Amino acid sequence: AQSVSQHNHHVILSEAASLELGCNYSYGGTVNLFWYVQYPGQHLQLLLKYFSGDPLVKGIKGFEAEFIKSKFSFNLRKPSVQWSDTAEYFCAVNSAPTGGGNKLTFGTGTQLKVEL
Amino acid sequence: GAGVSQSPRYKVAKRGQDVALRCDPISGHVSLFWYQQALGQGPEFLTYFQNEAQLDKSGLPSDRFFAERPEGSVSTLKIQRTQQEDSAVYLCASSPRLAASTDTQYFGPGTRLTVL
Numbered sequence: 001a002q003s004v005s006q007h008n009h010h011v012i013l014s015e016a017a018s019l020e021l022g023c024n025y026s027y028g029g030t031v032n033l034f035w036y037v038q039y040p041g042q043h044l045q046l047l048l049k050y051f052s053g054d055p056l057v058k059g060i061k062g063f064e065a066e067f068i069k070s071k072f073s074f075n076l077r078k079p080s081v082q083w084s085d086t087a088e089y090f091c092a093v094n095s096a097p098t099g100g101g102n103k104l105t106f107g108t109g110t111q112l113k114v115e116l
Numbered sequence: 117g118a119g120v121s122q123s124p125r126y127k128v129a130k131r132g133q134d135v136a137l138r139c140d141p142i143s144g145h146v147s148l149f150w151y152q153q154a155l156g157q158g159p160e161f162l163t164y165f166q167n168e169a170q171l172d173k174s175g176l177p178s179d180r181f182f183a184e185r186p187e188g189s190v191s192t193l194k195i196q197r198t199q200q201e202d203s204a205v206y207l208c209a210s211s212p213r214l215a216a217s218t219d220t221q222y223f224g225p226g227t228r229l230t231v232l
Binding site: 004032034036042043044045046049051090092094095102103104105106107108109 | 119120147149151156157158159160161164172175207209211215216217218219220221223224225226
């Protein structure tokens with residue numbers, strides 16, 4: 001069975017600080033990796049995803065993530081956070097190829113608070 | 117275009133009551149997922165539909181939980197004889213294609229169920 005670990009449950013940063021949120025997964029086969037974000041009062045939305053190719057993936061709002069297969073990691077980064085990045089961030093994985101492998105397994109989430 | 121919509125947004129039920137939660141996916145989306153998100157946790161998979169076919173219900177916690185999508189569009193998640201441990205946010209997501217694990221899942225706002 002797949003599992004996802006997000007080690008940082010709560011992170012508080014000042015504006016312009018750099019961000020790195022950890023995500024590790026356990027699954028021996030080929031995986032697809034996702035970061036979703038939930039802004040206050042809004043629904044979950046996709047930040048970025050990786051399924052093949054360049055392991056450094058760029059997403060919306062200046063976020064990026066790097067897939068390191070040897071470490072089973074997919075950490076999320078942003079060089080300079082803004083107050084508007086305050087949100088909860090979820091890492092998720094599903095297995096590939098398809099045929100019932102579409103369901104996402106989520107981590108427990110990281111609550112990010114950016115202070116002015 | 118319109119996103120995934122869910123109704124009601126909030127539901128309070130007395131223990132033992134039956135509830136029905138509705139999901140309207142994005143028009144034309146073939147795949148539909150239900151997830152349960154307990155407080156402080158990430159979403160957990162409940163069940164998956166391709167059109168009207170329920171292909172995976174491995175995440176349904178008990179036989180009190182039942183989901184349907186009779187015409188391949190709107191879906192209903194029904195919980196019979198609700199228990200306090202059923203209190204959670206129930207999320208619906210849809211994605212455009214059949215069995216495409218790389219597809220983005222688009223989430224609705226969720227239904228927050230509180231069982232007293």
